[in-house]
Amino acid sequence: MxxxxxxxARDALLRTRVRTRADTPLDPGxxxxxxxxxxxxxxxVTYAGFGDAMHYWDFYPSGEPGWGIVPAWGFGDVVQSLHPGVAVGxxxxxxxxxxxxxVLAPDRLSPARICDATPHRATLAAAYNQYFRVTADPLYRDDDEAVQxxxxxxxxxxxxxDDHLAGNQFFGARDAQGKALVILSSASSKAAYGTAWALxxxxxVQVIGLTSAANEAFCRSLGCYHRVLRYDALDQLAPETxxxxxxxxxxxxxRRAIHTRLTALAHSLAIGSTHLDEVAPSGNGKTLPGPRMVFFFAPxxxxxxxxxxxxxxxxxxxARAWRDFSARATDAHAPWLRIERTQGIAAASMVWEALAAGRADPRAGHLIALR
Structure with a gap:
């Protein structure tokens, strides 16, 4: 096998190659x-961009200096097992x-999940080491694996x-009518519009989405932003709000433009990096005016x-929030998501390059089928 x-390439994310290697025999367990x-x-792309700082490259080491394997979410089937609690299939x-x-080393098994106890992952975020057994996963439906x-x-x-901001009372960022205002960048990204929907x-709460001219119409069509602005229209934001x-x-x-213009900015939260070619020292949280930028780590x-x-x-x-959101995102009359499937690792490299270069259609959801 x-x-x-x-x-x-860890220092040039648009450079990729496909490697095939022989599998080693499994160890007991x-x-x-x-x-x-x-x-x-x-x-x-965010995982790769923060691969060193947040240790995303460490989940599946490539064994080759300078090269990494980016992790991705999806489904797989056990084809070999030397663990008595995990069945083939x-x-x-x-x-x-x-x-x-x-290859996983299952540990702490429950009916709903297993944890990977591979030694090199012991110090990594526990949330990423959990694998859900679909037969007992409350969020699983066999007819919408692609959406999941x-x-x-x-x-x-x-x-x-959304929970973080609400739990902190939106850091006092409310206007005279008691409305909280949240501004999201990269508004066309799936993580951003999911946040806008929740908010x-x-x-x-009022939500403003910032986006490029190319994605402005898409963001407006979603209906979850109260206002959509292009990046070159920040002067339309009232500084004292x-x-x-x-x-x-x-x-x-x-980041610097936002922190400089918005003098009443109450909180600044960094999630990821969809604009990898624009990440610069000017956006370092320690040098920005206003509140210190805080990195949000979901785990x-x-x-x-x-x-x-x-x-x-x-x-x-x-689970309740997921069901409501996924129903809206896949609504047959006005879907937010168009699923596009490609086959094989070589095809995955082309999808990756489009995403890393910022050329992907925001309405598209790219699935890589490997069987």
Whole structure:
């Protein structure tokens, strides 16, 4: 058996190559998973962009200096098992390499999930080491795996951002009528519009989306932004308006422009980096005027809420929000998502290059089929 995988140059994310290597025999307690379906979105570009700082390259080491394997969300089936608690044929949802196969060391098994205890992952974020057994996963439906692969991990982050802001009373960023104002960059990205949708369910919140001219019409069509502005129209934002900035773009120049213009900015939250070519020292949180930029790491917030609410309540609340959001995003009359499937690792490299270069259609959801 052999594994084919996509390698990405860690210092030049548009440079890729496909590698095929022979599989090594399993050790006792390990399982081999054949990866079936993966989603590639701008979220994966963020994983690569922060691969060193946030250790995303460490989940599936390539073994080659200078090259990395970006992780992606999706589904796979156990094809070999040397673990008595995991059966061949089990289907799992989780965090996989962009590859045809992966090896896990299952631990802390429950009816709903397993945890990967591969030694090199012990110090990495626990939320990414969990694999959901679809037969007991409350968010799983066998007729919409594509939507789950594409939107589920992004929406969980979106939902957590909404909870973070609401839990902190929007850091006091309310106008005279008591309305909170939240400004989102990269408004066409799936994580941003998921956040806008969650925030828009709150009657006391207004959401402004910042986007490029090319994506302005798409963002307006979503209906979850109260206002959409192009990046070159920041002068339309009243400087004295209390607000919160949630940055999905990662553009250093944009961050500085926002922090400089908005003198009543109450909180600045960095999520990812969809504009990798624009990330610059000018966007460093330590040098910006106004509030210090805070990086939001979803697994940390999951850990906090799970401890406060309990795992069962956390799961129930998330499941309700996910069902409502996914129903809206896939509404047959006005869908936000157009699913596009490609086959194989070589095709994945072309999708990756389009995403990393910022050329992808925001309405498209890219799925890589590997079987």
């Amino acid at each position: 052999a594994t084919t995988e996509l390698l990405i 390990q399982v081999r998973v054949r990866i079936d379906l993966l989603a590639l979105t701008s979220n994966n 089990e289907r799992l949802y989780g965090f996989w390499p962009v590859a045809t196969h992966a 692969a594409l939107l589920r991990p992004l929406f969980i982050t979106s939902w957590l951002i 828009s369910q709150r009657p006391d 209390p607000c919160v900035f949630v940055d999905f773009a990662g553009s250093g120049d944009l 940390d917030h999951i850990r906090i809420r799970t401890r406060e609410w309990g795992a069962e309540t956390f799961g129930q609340r998330m």
